Amino acid sequence: MTPKRVVRSLSILAVATALVLTGCRGWQSATDPHGAQASQLNALIWLFVIVATTIWALVMLVLAAALWRRRSPSELHEQRTTWAVGGAMAASVLVILGLTVASYITTRHISPDPADPLVIRLRGYQWWWSATYLNAQPAESFTTANELHVPVGRPVRVELEAQDVIHSFWVPNLAGKQDLIPGRSNSLVFTVDLSGTYRGQCAEFCGLQHAHMALLVIAEPEDEFQRWRKAQLADANAPTTPEQSAGRDIFMAKACAACHTVRGTSAAGNLGPDLTHVGGRQYIGAGMLPTTRGSLAAWIADPQTIKPGNNMPLVPLESRELNAVSAWLASLQ
Numbered sequence: 001m002t003p004k005r006v007v008r009s010l011s012i013l014a015v016a017t018a019l020v021l022t023g024c025r026g027w028q029s030a031t032d033p034h035g036a037q038a039s040q041l042n043a044l045i046w047l048f049v050i051v052a053t054t055i056w057a058l059v060m061l062v063l064a065a066a067l068w069r070r071r072s073p074s075e076l077h078e079q080r081t082t083w084a085v086g087g088a089m090a091a092s093v094l095v096i097l098g099l100t101v102a103s104y105i106t107t108r109h110i111s112p113d114p115a116d117p118l119v120i121r122l123r124g125y126q127w128w129w130s131a132t133y134l135n136a137q138p139a140e141s142f143t144t145a146n147e148l149h150v151p152v153g154r155p156v157r158v159e160l161e162a163q164d165v166i167h168s169f170w171v172p173n174l175a176g177k178q179d180l181i182p183g184r185s186n187s188l189v190f191t192v193d194l195s196g197t198y199r200g201q202c203a204e205f206c207g208l209q210h211a212h213m214a215l216l217v218i219a220e221p222e223d224e225f226q227r228w229r230k231a232q233l234a235d236a237n238a239p240t241t242p243e244q245s246a247g248r249d250i251f252m253a254k255a256c257a258a259c260h261t262v263r264g265t266s267a268a269g270n271l272g273p274d275l276t277h278v279g280g281r282q283y284i285g286a287g288m289l290p291t292t293r294g295s296l297a298a299w300i301a302d303p304q305t306i307k308p309g310n311n312m313p314l315v316p317l318e319s320r321e322l323n324a325v326s327a328w329l330a331s332l333q
């Protein structure tokens with residue numbers, strides 16, 4: 001290869017690497033950490049990448065040298081071969097040992113039992129998340145779905161459970177993965193350093209709509225979080241228009257109330273998401289559609305086309321009824 005061609009190959013490699021690495025920044029990326037635990041995992045990822053890349057480069061160099069030297073045949077030195085193989089084996093053992101120790105130390109650092117954490121019990125369903133904010137006083141506990149709000153700087157402990165099959169909690173910018181397993185409780189601690197909205201995704205194949213099992217974590221300053229928490233503790237807003245009142249009555253009379261809870265009403269089902277403040281959440285259907293009156297109507301009118309296989313049945317409604325129910329749900333901020 002001429003020096004010119006070497007330079008050209010190297011530039012192509014550099015551009016390709018840069019393009020690949022730009023995918024590592026930002027939205028749902030473990031290499032763009034926004035919390036203490038995520039930062040430690042990021043350091044571990046880069047340690048592995050650098051060590052593995054160095055070893056790969058060394059092996060390629062040795063291979064190239066060996067192929068080069070084959071052109072001028074020389075006698076084989078058995079003793080030298082033994083040394084080379086022995087040295088490579090020893091180096092491999094040392095590298096594996098080093099990486100194991102680094103993994104162990106990181107795991108120890110990211111899973112402490114913090115004092116005074118915010119505790120959220122997160123339960124995985126096919127295909128959505130139920131989140132209960134636990135408190136020593138039962139009156140201060142509440143349940144929501146698919147969207148967590150957390151205060152910046154305070155450790156959050158999520159207690160992970162599953163209703164039906166195995167799911168996995170993964171918000172790459174904030175923490176590692178942890179499975180939600182039926183009949184068993186796991187937990188994971190994370191602290192967010194920076195206000196913002198972070199997207200999480202179920203990371204364990206859990207059926208037809210696994211890819212549509214998203215979760216938002218909204219990190220905000222303590223006072224904003226407290227305002228949100230107080231609003232969540234409250235019962236659902238009372239209807240303010242005749243249409244909303246009609247929507248509430250239809251919801252209670254139809255099958256809807258058997259599966260969903262709306263606190264402050266007679267709806268107390270627990271098969272589907274708690275809808276007490278559904279209008280205030282950014283998405284419906286675990287990240288499927290932005291919450292608007294229109295998307296709520298579309299979802300109710302045909303949940304199986306929007307998210308095939310989910311557990312919500314089609315409840316036949318006349319268009320007047322559909323309008324009223326979606327108006328009422330959208331008002332539940």
Ligand code: CUA
Pocket residue numbers: 124125127166167168202203204205206207209210211213
């Ligand atoms: Cu739940 Cu994948």
